[in-house]
Amino acid sequence: MNKLNTKIPDGPVAEKWTKHKNKIRLVNAANKTKLDIIVVGTGLAGASAASSLGELGYNVKAFCFQDSPRRAHSVAAQGGINAAKNYKNDGDSIDRLFYDIMKGGDFRAREAFVYRSAEVSNFVIDQLTAAGVPFAREYSGYLDNRSFGGVQVSRTFYAKGATGQQCLLGAYSGLIRQMSLGKVTLYSRRDMLDVVIIDGKARGIITRNLVTGEIERHSAHAVVLATGGYGTIYYLSTLAVGSNASAAWAAHKKGAFFSNPSFVQIHPTSLPQLNDYQAKLTLMSESLRNDGRIWVPKQKGEKRHPNEIPEEERDYYLERMYPAYGNLAPRDISSRAAKERCDAGYGVGKTGMSVYLDFKDSIAKKGKKVIESKYGNLFELYEKITGENPYEEPMRIYPAGHYTMGGLWVDYNLMTSIDGLYSIGESNFSDHGANRLGAGSLMQCGSDGYFVLPVTIGDYLADDIKTGKIPTNHAAFEEAEKHARDKIIKLLSVNGKQTVTSFHKRLGKIMWDYCGMVRNEEGLKKALKLLSELKEEFWKDVKVPGTMDELNQELEKAVKVADFFELARLMCQDALNRKESCGAHFRDESQTPNGEAQRIDEEYSYIATWEYTGEDKDHNLHKEPLEFECVKPKARSY
Amino acid sequence: MNLTLKIWRQKNAKAKGSFVTYKLEGASQEMSFLEMLDYLNTTLIKKGEDPVAFEHDCREGICGTCSLYINGRAHGQDSMSATCELRMSRYKDGDTIVIEPWRAKAFPVIKDLIVDRLAFEKILEAGGFISANAGAAPEANSIPVPREHADKAFDAASCIGCGACVSACKNASAQLFIASKVSQLALLPQGRAEAKSRARNMIAKADELGFGSCTNTGACEVECPKGISLAHIARLNREFLKATL
Structure with missing residues (x-):
């Protein structure tokens, strides 16, 4: 357990970060220029970290698989970014933001980390504003805030529905500036295949140049992973198609522990799957639930057009089951209820896997104009994709995988269990417990990247000022490169009959059915069996066309899917271990009489941290007890 | 079908x-x-x-x-x-x-259908940013921005960097792309300090990289998936003119 020293400083939670900053070692400006840092991933976390490290004087190498850092998936965050500015004078504070995140995470996150993000959040807004992010403003010229994610205060900064894009472009412009100054070198169109460990320290990475196919070695004194989440394990999710777990998984196999892998947030209002060729699910803003009523027909297998189904034959199941909240029931509750109805045979649409979201009553009551002014762009988007007009007939929606709270274990310095290997943003597990509060992901990315990592990394690098350049001809580079190359050769040599995507779809379905919104022991055990059979089939019958020495998109996919098989197994193991329900993790066996998640604090108030022990072997579990000094875990009630 | x-x-x-x-x-x-x-x-x-x-x-x-x-x-x-x-x-x-x-x-x-768009990065490197280091930023509300300017800046900033404007232009000009950044940052008080060098340097870099000149045909505006307006090119031209006077 020595490896898992959290390094959380003593003292009151509100003083920890300041105390820590005052105590840790720093690297002086002249010495920083002798140190190289690799940052993998250029989303809000990676771009802000790379630019801030460059500003400090370190030599940074930034990597992304996209053609440009500006395309990283932070770009798609819609809703906003939280900060405890209290601009609305509505009683907000760092303490309150901290508490809301802890509660949203169903008391499965570390207090010290959450407090720090909340504390730093205000500076993130200052920094992004200074970088030219056009956040929404009031007529006074001051910044506007809105209420988001069911909290009582208005603390969410936003830029129309494109907050993620604007925040990312702000951080990206800082990255671009450091590139122009020669402090950051960009390596785009690169997949990270492995991390290189020398004498127990992360000293570099192995990448594949996605244009030439060349396997490359890159060395540095420290490596930062900002590689995002792994929601694409479900195949269909709200994530960008290219999002993947491979960099984090490679680190995991080299000794970086993985925490709470089964904690996945499911978003309740996505467009449903329309056909078998669908590549992703489009998110529709949750705000639609303010005016739409959710229902399914009372009769199983109903074939009539929704407009022909009379009122008394409709089941407004959320209003029926949760009268106090009705259609605004929390994300996980409304997601599970939709699944329950569809599984029971009441689902609608061609696939039977969707429910109606009906605006008829709101339009009748408030008028079409009002509804149009609120949701016009969303209705247009819906009509564009489905060909159905939501003013005339109900929308169809279904839940979709959205955000992974689980990720690489990190200590207070954001260092993983491998010395010199850091993990920031969604790729780590640190801030969101068992469920993430709305507008919390951009906040964490900005906090980690701009203000936490650039400071804490110095504590480690202080030992390296005399090390000199790390040579890439060390045996560890040799071995890691060979390992990466062998895996690719193996994938190409299977030469079977089934496409990579067909395997990914089947893998996704197993995970969605048994390790998605609702889990139980029987299903998870079944999933483990199915996964192992499918993995075997994959390695016997996958078809990866082309060669490794060229731009080969099928090969890129194959590498990612191969890793997903292994991660999927761990997710199921983690979900199986945690017999309680908490946040987004819902175990059938652990629910209150009215169907809500039932935490079991006496047994499961811990972070489940997993150690890799070899392929197809069970992971070792390390339990890190959660200690609550400030908040008292409470049951959620709706 | x-x-x-x-x-x-x-x-x-x-x-x-x-x-x-x-x-x-x-x-x-x-x-x-x-x-x-x-x-x-x-x-x-x-x-x-x-x-x-x-x-x-x-x-x-x-x-x-x-x-x-x-x-x-x-x-x-x-x-x-x-x-x-x-x-x-x-x-x-x-x-x-x-x-x-x-x-x-x-x-x-x-x-096949994949092109290299790194030239856009090169243009931005010439000045498509505000030189604000992390840690030095003033409190966000210390500089009010008139809402009209903020909204226009957002419209310009909605550029997704896809390159449709260049490919639609008979001159293969990157003017709408450059304008979206120059206009966004010129409209914001935080961006004024570097407005002159930004306009000048980004245009010079685009010329150097082989992008064509703008002859105001408007094809870029028509094809832009975010509907970025030619008015931003007008603002870029004003900024450029001011920078060269």
Whole structure:
């Protein structure tokens, strides 16, 4: 357990970060220029970290698989970014933001980390504003805030529905500036295949140049992973198609522990799957639930057009089951209820896997104009994709995988269990417990990247000022490169009959059915069996066309899917271990009489941290007890 | 639905490319355009042929990764829409669809329908930022920005960097792309300090990289998936003029 020293400083939670900053070692400006840092991933976390490290004087190498850092998936965050500015004078504070995140995470996150993000959040807004992010403003010229994610205060900064894009472009412009100054070198169109460990320290990475196919070695004194989440394990999710777990998984196999892998947030209002060729699910803003009523027909297998189904034959199941909240029931509750109805045979649409979201009553009551002014762009988007007009007939929606709270274990310095290997943003597990509060992901990315990592990394690098350049001809580079190359050769040599995507779809379905919104022991055990059979089939019958020495998109996919098989197994193991329900993790066996998640604090108030022990072997579990000094875990009630 | 697809195939940057015709059976109007290409690739892989390389990522019109010239239009025939937002319901059974990569000297083809757009990064490196180090930023509300300016800055900033403007322009000019950044930062007080050098340097860099000049045809505005207005080019020209006076 020595490896898992959290390094959380003593003292009151509100003083920890300041105390820590005052105590840790720093690297002086002249010495920083002798140190190289690799940052993998250029989303809000990676771009802000790379630019801030460059500003400090370190030599940074930034990597992304996209053609440009500006395309990283932070770009798609819609809703906003939280900060405890209290601009609305509505009683907000760092303490309150901290508490809301802890509660949203169903008391499965570390207090010290959450407090720090909340504390730093205000500076993130200052920094992004200074970088030219056009956040929404009031007529006074001051910044506007809105209420988001069911909290009582208005603390969410936003830029129309494109907050993620604007925040990312702000951080990206800082990255671009450091590139122009020669402090950051960009390596785009690169997949990270492995991390290189020398004498127990992360000293570099192995990448594949996605244009030439060349396997490359890159060395540095420290490596930062900002590689995002792994929601694409479900195949269909709200994530960008290219999002993947491979960099984090490679680190995991080299000794970086993985925490709470089964904690996945499911978003309740996505467009449903329309056909078998669908590549992703489009998110529709949750705000639609303010005016739409959710229902399914009372009769199983109903074939009539929704407009022909009379009122008394409709089941407004959320209003029926949760009268106090009705259609605004929390994300996980409304997601599970939709699944329950569809599984029971009441689902609608061609696939039977969707429910109606009906605006008829709101339009009748408030008028079409009002509804149009609120949701016009969303209705247009819906009509564009489905060909159905939501003013005339109900929308169809279904839940979709959205955000992974689980990720690489990190200590207070954001260092993983491998010395010199850091993990920031969604790729780590640190801030969101068992469920993430709305507008919390951009906040964490900005906090980690701009203000936490650039400071804490110095504590480690202080030992390296005399090390000199790390040579890439060390045996560890040799071995890691060979390992990466062998895996690719193996994938190409299977030469079977089934496409990579067909395997990914089947893998996704197993995970969605048994390790998605609702889990139980029987299903998870079944999933483990199915996964192992499918993995075997994959390695016997996958078809990866082309060669490794060229731009080969099928090969890129194959590498990612191969890793997903292994991660999927761990997710199921983690979900199986945690017999309680908490946040987004819902175990059938652990629910209150009215169907809500039932935490079991006496047994499961811990972070489940997993150690890799070899392929197809069970992971070792390390339990890190959660200690609550400030908040008292409470049951959620709706 | 059955389709005839004429697709630009090019093995790599050095190879000579050409159009290849594919008869695609069993596509559906429920597919997105890119899902139709996914489907084509599945059939090609099963036949042992090389799938068509094309770029995409978010598939919801915000990352700017997708491109494609479709029947002579950047991002296809729909306005205010990226290729990933284009639906096959816009086509009918028996249609012939011609699919090409962006064509511009500064965007060389890497493979099939994928081009290299790093030239955009180079333009931005010449000044597409505010030089604000982390830690030095003043309190966010210390500088009020008139709402009208903030909204216009947002409109300019909504650029997704896809390159449609360049590919639609007969001069392969990057003026709308440059204008979106220059205009955004010129409208904000935080960006004024560097406004002069920004306009000058970004334009000089675009010239150097082989992008053409702007002759105000307006094709870029028509094809821009975010509807960025030519008014931003006017603002860029004013900034440029001020910078050179």
